[in-house]
Amino acid sequence: MKRSHKFRNKTIPLLSTVSPVTIWLVLLVAAPLVYVFFLSFLSTDGYNVVYKFTLHNYVELLNPIYLEIYGNSFLLALLTTVVCTIFGYPFAYSMARANKRKKAVMMIMLMIPFWTNSLIRLNGWKTILGKTGLLNSLIMNLGILNHPIEILYTRGAVVLGMVYILFPYMVLPLFASIDKLDLSLLEASNDLGGNKTKTFLNITLPLTSPGVFSGTILVFIPSLGYFFVSDIMGGAKSQLIGNLIENQFKAANNWPLGAALSMLLIVLIILLVTIYKKCGGDMKDLGVL
Amino acid sequence: MTGERKAIVEIKNVNKIYADNHVVHDLNLIIYEGEFLTMLGPSGCGKTTILRMIGGFEETSGGEILVEGENIEEKEPFERNVNTVFQSYALFPHLNIYNNIAYGLKMKKVPKADIKVRVQEMLELVQLNGYDKRFPSQLSGGQKQRVAIARALINKPKVLLLDEPLGALDLKLRKEMQLELKNLQKKLGITFIYVTHDQEEALTMSDRIAIMNQGYLDQLDTPEGIYEKPKTRFVADFIGESNIFEATIKEVNEDIARIRIEVGEALGLVEKGVEYEASEMVYACVRPEKVLFSKEPVNGFHIQGVVREQIYVGNIIKSNVILGNGQLIKISRMDMDDIPKVGAVINIYWNLDDVVIMKSRAHLIRNVFENVNLGGV
Numbered sequence: 001m002k003r004s005h006k007f008r009n010k011t012i013p014l015l016s017t018v019s020p021v022t023i024w025l026v027l028l029v030a031a032p033l034v035y036v037f038f039l040s041f042l043s044t045d046g047y048n049v050v051y052k053f054t055l056h057n058y059v060e061l062l063n064p065i066y067l068e069i070y071g072n073s074f075l076l077a078l079l080t081t082v083v084c085t086i087f088g089y090p091f092a093y094s095m096a097r098a099n100k101r102k103k104a105v106m107m108i109m110l111m112i113p114f115w116t117n118s119l120i121r122l123n124g125w126k127t128i129l130g131k132t133g134l135l136n137s138l139i140m141n142l143g144i145l146n147h148p149i150e151i152l153y154t155r156g157a158v159v160l161g162m163v164y165i166l167f168p169y170m171v172l173p174l175f176a177s178i179d180k181l182d183l184s185l186l187e188a189s190n191d192l193g194g195n196k197t198k199t200f201l202n203i204t205l206p207l208t209s210p211g212v213f214s215g216t217i218l219v220f221i222p223s224l225g226y227f228f229v230s231d232i233m234g235g236a237k238s239q240l241i242g243n244l245i246e247n248q249f250k251a252a253n254n255w256p257l258g259a260a261l262s263m264l265l266i267v268l269i270i271l272l273v274t275i276y277k278k279c280g281g282d283m284k285d286l287g288v289l
Numbered sequence: 290m291t292g293e294r295k296a297i298v299e300i301k302n303v304n305k306i307y308a309d310n311h312v313v314h315d316l317n318l319i320i321y322e323g324e325f326l327t328m329l330g331p332s333g334c335g336k337t338t339i340l341r342m343i344g345g346f347e348e349t350s351g352g353e354i355l356v357e358g359e360n361i362e363e364k365e366p367f368e369r370n371v372n373t374v375f376q377s378y379a380l381f382p383h384l385n386i387y388n389n390i391a392y393g394l395k396m397k398k399v400p401k402a403d404i405k406v407r408v409q410e411m412l413e414l415v416q417l418n419g420y421d422k423r424f425p426s427q428l429s430g431g432q433k434q435r436v437a438i439a440r441a442l443i444n445k446p447k448v449l450l451l452d453e454p455l456g457a458l459d460l461k462l463r464k465e466m467q468l469e470l471k472n473l474q475k476k477l478g479i480t481f482i483y484v485t486h487d488q489e490e491a492l493t494m495s496d497r498i499a500i501m502n503q504g505y506l507d508q509l510d511t512p513e514g515i516y517e518k519p520k521t522r523f524v525a526d527f528i529g530e531s532n533i534f535e536a537t538i539k540e541v542n543e544d545i546a547r548i549r550i551e552v553g554e555a556l557g558l559v560e561k562g563v564e565y566e567a568s569e570m571v572y573a574c575v576r577p578e579k580v581l582f583s584k585e586p587v588n589g590f591h592i593q594g595v596v597r598e599q600i601y602v603g604n605i606i607k608s609n610v611i612l613g614n615g616q617l618i619k620i621s622r623m624d625m626d627d628i629p630k631v632g633a634v635i636n637i638y639w640n641l642d643d644v645v646i647m648k649s650r651a652h653l654i655r656n657v658f659e660n661v662n663l664g665g666v
Contacts, residue, residue, distance in 0.1 A: 187346050188379040192444065193367040193396030202392075206383045 033266075040259035049255050057260035066244065066261075073240040076155065076230075077223040080162040084170040084219045085212060087163070092174035092211070096181075110168050118165050122232045125164070129157060129233075153235035161233035162223045169222070170215040177211025178204075217276050221269050241265055294321040296358075297480050298343060298371075298448055303352035305338050305504075312338050314504045316352070320448070320482060325474050327483045327491040330501035331527070336484045337376075339501075340450050343482065344373045357447060367396070371448040372441035376456060378433045380425040386412075386436055387421035393444040411439040414473070431462050438473070448480045455490065467493055488528050492516065500524050516576075518645055525574040525645065532580060532618050534573040535649070538565045546646055548573055552613040553591035557644035570649040577607065577621040579643035582635040590638035594618060596629045610635065 040057055043050045060066075095106045113121060128134045129152040136148035151157055181204065189199040205212075223229075227242030241261065248258030298320040305313040313335040320326050328336035341347040343354055345366030353360050361369050372393075380389050388395075390411050394404045412418050415435035425433055434454060441449055454470075455463045471494045474481045485491055491498050492512045500507045500515065500523075508520040519525035525533060534555070536548040546559045548571065557573055559565065586593075594610040597617075608628045610618040618637060622628045629635050 182377070182379065184375045184377055184379040185381060187366070188373070188375055188381070188440075189392070189396075190346075191344060191366045191373050192393035192440065194392075195365065195367075198396060202396075203381060207381075 036259045036262050039256055040263050042256045042259075044254050044256055047253060054256075057257045060257055061260055061264055069239050069244055070241060073224050073242075076158060076162070076240060077220050079159050080166060080223040081170075081216050081220045083159060083163045084167055085215065088167060088170035088174055088215060089212070092171045093178055095171070095175050096178040110171055114168065119228060119232070121164070122161055122229060125157075125161060126152060126232065129160075152233065155234065158230045158234040158240075161229040162226065165226065165229060166219045166222060169218040173214040173218065174208065174211040177208040181207055213276060213279065217272060221272065224268070225265060294324070296320070297322045297356065298482070299355040299358075300339070300343075301353050301355070303339070303342065303354060304350045305335065305342065305347065306350040312504050313342075316506055318499060318506060318509065320480060322447075322480055323478045324496045325471065325481045325483065325494060327485060327495040327498045328501055329485060329488060329491040329498050329527075331486055333503075334501040335504040336486075336501045337452055340373070340452055340482060340484050343369075343448070344371060344450050345369050346373075367393075370446055371450055372444050372446040373450040373452065374434075374437045374441050374454045376452045376454070378425075378437040378457075380433055380436055380440070382425055385422055385424050386417065386428070389425065389436055390421075390440045390443055392440060397444075407443055411443050414442070415439045430458050431466060434458065434466060438470075442477070442479070446479065448482060449474075451481060451483045453485055454483075455485075455487075463490070470494065492528070500527065502527075519574060520647060522572045522574070522647065522649070525572070525647075530577050530619055530621075532575045532577065534575075534616075536571050536573050536646075538567060538569045538571055540567065541565050545641060546571075547589070548646065550592070552616070553593065554589075555592060555638070555644070556589040556641055557639075557646045558641045559646050563648070565648075572647050572649050574645045574647065575639050575643060577619040578605075579639055580618060580620045581638050581640070582610075582620065582629055583638070584635065586636045587638040590636065592618075592637040594635060594637060596631050596633045596635060599628060599631055610637065 039049070041053055041055070043052045043054045043056065091106075095103055098106065126133070130136070131148045131150070131152070133152070135151065139145050140148065185203055185207070186199055189203045194202060224240070225242040225245075227240060227246045230240045230243055241264075245258050245261045245265070248254045248261060252258075296319045298318075300316050300318040300320075303313060303316045304311070316335075316339065328339060330336050338347060342349050343356075343361075345361070345364065349362070353362060355361070356370055366373075381392065384392070387408055390408045391404045394407060399407075408421070412421060415438055417432060417435055417439070420428070420432065420436075425436065428436065437454070438449075451470075455466050458466060467490055470481075483491075483494065492515075495512055497509060497511055498515050499509045502521070502523045508515060508524045510518070510520075515524065515528055519528065519531075522533060525531045534548075534550045536550045536555075539547040539549050539554065541547075541559060544558050544561060546557055546565065548555055548557060550573070555573065565571070581587075592612065594612045597609045597611045600607040600609070605621050605623055606625055606628050608620040608622075610620060610629070612618060620628065
């Protein structure tokens with residue numbers, strides 16, 4: 001029949017292009033999330049997951065020890081974001097204003113570390129910052145101090161590691177928004193009475209704030225969850241939400257609680273992104289359509 | 290007309306060189322208070338660069354610019370008592386119209402109540418009452434242009450610099466805005482320095498026109514002067530249509546020159562006081578509407594041609610006449626009856642004061658200097 005022939009012709013190509021994406025999304029994104037969601041309502045007998053409904057895991061989230069860790073996590077994420085912004089803005093600005101060659105060099109400097117596994121790079125930092133590391137032996141050999149200073153395994157070291165790993169995520173959206181800025185607007189401001197500072201505060205900053213905003217989101221959210229950074233740089237001292245979740249799934253063998261903690265993190269992230277969107281943020285800048 | 294007027298901007302021996310590109314050559318130009326001066330020239334002639342040097346966005350590579358008698362070299366753009374209307378408007382997209390216009394006053398920390406009054410005045414001046422709460426993206430091109438003008442004028446500049454402000458508008462709107470701008474300038478009495486590549490715009494609006502050619506000021510004159518008495522071949526070519534003959538001087542008797550062109554000879558008045566040698570190379574330039582023709586040769590002229598075609602352009606009729614050496618002569622008339630018939634053999638002549646005879650050497654000498662300056666051959 002002519003009609004079914006037509007129908008088939010249009011559907012098969014359509015399905016063949018759409019379904020791989022759909023299968024991918026269902027298997028690798030939706031299914032695990034749904035599984036984690038169900039898991040968070042189950043109980044444990046200390047070794048294995050018991051299929052019995054409970055809200056206990058969510059009550060457990062309010063444990064004062066955990067609350068302190070959330071606070072700690074937030075503080076650290078905030079610190080990481082602030083440091084990334086302070087260093088990222090001038091970097092992105094000079095990159096946007098540089099000539100083609102300099103721009104390419106800066107971009108390569110930013111991206112090359114990306115090609116190496118971040119665990120290896122962080123361990124590299126360990127050999128620099130450790131008690132017998134490069135920095136301390138330099139300090140002692142130069143006679144500045146006669147005992148090593150403790151850098152590694154402090155909160156500072158964790159922030160350093162986070163900034164180191166997440167810096168490009170701040171710079172790239174900032175660069176994009178500064179690069180788009182029409183230079184004649186700055187000239188106009190300068191013409192109308194704005195010196196450099198006033199022009200920056202009144203024109204440049206407001207017009208590049210979408211970049212600051214997306215950079216903030218892109219740095220803040222991962223720094224809540226990158227447990228390996230605090231593992232390597234902070235040792236046992238620095239516990240973040242990410243570490244807490246990791247512990248529940250591994251050492252403590254309490255998958256339901258880990259799942260509930262994961263749900264908490266997901267809700268927090270959705271909340272942050274919603275605020276971002278409400279404030280006029282562009283989802284495209286986050287790499288989300 | 291400009292005799293007793295006060296100079297407001299004086300440009301003295303100004304040069305601009307980017308790397309190995311000499312954009313402005315030894316420019317000397319005095320702009321008077323309250324005048325509408327247009328810098329006219331093709332793109333890349335240096336006109337925008339001059340404007341940007343006056344505005345403070347480019348440094349000069351030599352020479353000085355005075356505004357109200359004061360050297361402005363060291364001054365920031367906002368200390369110069371001049372304001373710029375940018376080519377692409379450059380309205381601040383994150384500020385509404387009110388805040389765009391108020392920007393200059395806010396920067397100068399003018400009290401809020403005063404700002405409000407003056408912004409309102411400006412909105413009325415540019416006929417944008419009630420638009421204060423809108424954002425630039427909600428306005429049409431013409432409205433944006435008005436905001437840009439209001440934003441500059443609120444600072445009460447002595448000189449307003451306009452960089453092809455109507456370039457982005459369509460033809461009809463552009464014509465309206467031309468008149469509006471001209472009226473605004475008359476009403477406020479502020480000096481306008483206007484940059485454009487549109488000769489019609491320049492002729493309509495300006496008190497004086499400065500024609501720029503490859504970084505040189507070719508001619509500075511009133512629109513009539515530019516059109517009637519072009520000083521260089523470039524000016525004659527660039528403004529309106531021209532018939533240009535390459536000629537040599539045969540003799541000059543009192544003010545009347547007898548010139549030889551490739552296909553014959555002709556007569557024309559030369560400027561008083563300009564000396565010509567025998568056989569000197571000159572250009573003779575006649576506007577199409579000034580070209581006369583007859584069946585019989587006219588005394589002193591010997592240029593014969595064949596009418597090749599007639600072109601009807603609405604308000605005027607054009608005719609192309611081809612000479613013996615292949616040169617095309619354009620004739621234009623208001624009336625169909627005044628135009629020669631296609632195929633007719635005619636003798637071309639003109640009234641002696643309708644031709645402009647200019648030395649052709651001027652351009653050659655300049656080219657030599659240019660090469661020396663750049664260290665070339």
